[in-house]
Amino acid sequence: TQLLEQSPQFLSIQEGENLTVYCNSSSVFSSLQWYRQEPGEGPVLLVTVVTGGEVKKLKRLTFQFGDARKDSSLHITAAQPGDTGLYLCAGDVGNTDKLIFGTGTRLQVFP
Amino acid sequence: NAGVMQNPRHLVRRRGQEARLRCSPMKGHSHVYWYRQLPEEGLKFMVYLQKENIIDESGMPKERFSAEFPKEGPSILRIQQVVRGDSAAYFCASSPRSSPPLHFGNGTRLTVT
Numbered sequence: 001t002q003l004l005e006q007s008p009q010f011l012s013i014q015e016g017e018n019l020t021v022y023c024n025s026s027s028v029f030s031s032l033q034w035y036r037q038e039p040g041e042g043p044v045l046l047v048t049v050v051t052g053g054e055v056k057k058l059k060r061l062t063f064q065f066g067d068a069r070k071d072s073s074l075h076i077t078a079a080q081p082g083d084t085g086l087y088l089c090a091g092d093v094g095n096t097d098k099l100i101f102g103t104g105t106r107l108q109v110f111p
Numbered sequence: 112n113a114g115v116m117q118n119p120r121h122l123v124r125r126r127g128q129e130a131r132l133r134c135s136p137m138k139g140h141s142h143v144y145w146y147r148q149l150p151e152e153g154l155k156f157m158v159y160l161q162k163e164n165i166i167d168e169s170g171m172p173k174e175r176f177s178a179e180f181p182k183e184g185p186s187i188l189r190i191q192q193v194v195r196g197d198s199a200a201y202f203c204a205s206s207p208r209s210s211p212p213l214h215f216g217n218g219t220r221l222t223v224t
Contacts, residue, residue, distance in 0.1 A: 006153075033212050042115070042202050042215030043154070088153055092211050097167050098144065099211050101154040 003027075004091055004102035012108045013079055021074045021105045023089035030092045032072050033099065034063055037086040046074075079109045115140075115205050115216035116185075123222045124193050132188040132219045136205030143186045144204045144213060145171075145178060154202060160186060166209075193223045 004025045013019055023032070031050045035043035047056050049065035049072060056063045060083075062075040072089055089102040116135040124130050136143050141162050146154040156170040160180035171178065175193075180186040190197055200220050204213035 031211060035215075040217070042204075042217045045212045045214070048212050090154075090211070097159050097209050098156045098170070099213060100156070101146070104151075104153045106151075 004089055004100055006087075006089060006102040006105045008105060009103065010106050010108075012110065015080055015109055015111050016078050017109075019076050019079055019107070021076075021087055021107070022071070023073070023102050024071045025091060026070065027091065027093060028069050030069075032065055032069070032092070033090045034072070034074055035088045035090060037088060038084075043088055076107075079107075081109045081111050083107060084109050115203055115214055117201075117203050117216035117219050119219060120217065121220050121222070123224060125224055126194055127192050130190040130193050130197070130221055130223075132190075132201050132203075132221070133185045134188070134203030134205075134216060135185040136203075137207075137214055140205035140207050140214070142206045142209055143180050144206070145186075145188050146202045146204065148200045148202060148218070157188070157201075161209075190221075193221070195223050197221060198223045 007022045031048055033048045034046045037043040047063045052067045052069045054065045060077045064073045087105045090099040115137055118133050143160045145157040147157055148154045158171045158178045159167040163182050175191045177189045200218045202215050202218045204215045206213050
């Protein structure tokens with residue numbers, strides 16, 4: 001059974017701080033997605049990374065895929081209250097037909 | 112451009128009743144996935160369907176749960192004889208092909224009393 005562990009599980013920070021969320025597995029993934037979910041809503045796709053070592057930027061968010069395609073990180077610069085939400089990584093093993101979701105990181109940014 | 116539509120948004124059932132959850136995928140998407148989410152947890156895969164076919168139901172409980180995606184109409188997740196432990200948010204996602212990324216609906220929150 002593939003398992004995606006995210007850390008930290010919870011994170012409370014002040015507006016303007018930087019943070020990094022980690023997503024780790026012992027499995028190799030064909031691709032990895034990051035989603036953000038707000039209360040009462042479904043997950044919304046932020047980014048897909050495919051190539052080992054790949055780095056993608058989305059405004060203040062930087063996503064990195066590990067060289068071995070087993071792990072990923074999400075770095076947020078100068079966090080804002082609007083960044084508050086549940087961040088989920090999800091991996092595609094490739095020879096299966098489903099996404100495996102991580103355990104989630106719940107971020108709260110205080111003004 | 113409608114996204115993935117799920118209904119109802121909230122569903123309350125008494126123990127022993129049946130729950131039917133509907134999902135209309137995005138236009139042009141023929142692949143549907145159902146996930147379950149318990150409070151403060153990530154999403155757990157239940158079943159993957161294409162039109163008229165169940166491709167992977169490895170995450171679905173063997174009893175009481177069934178899913179379909181008919182040629183016409185929405186995908187249905189059916190839970191018979193619900194128990195309190197079935198209370199959760201059920202999310203549907205669709206894709207134009209059998210690979211991510213997935214586009215999610217806003218879920219159906221099932222409460223069993």
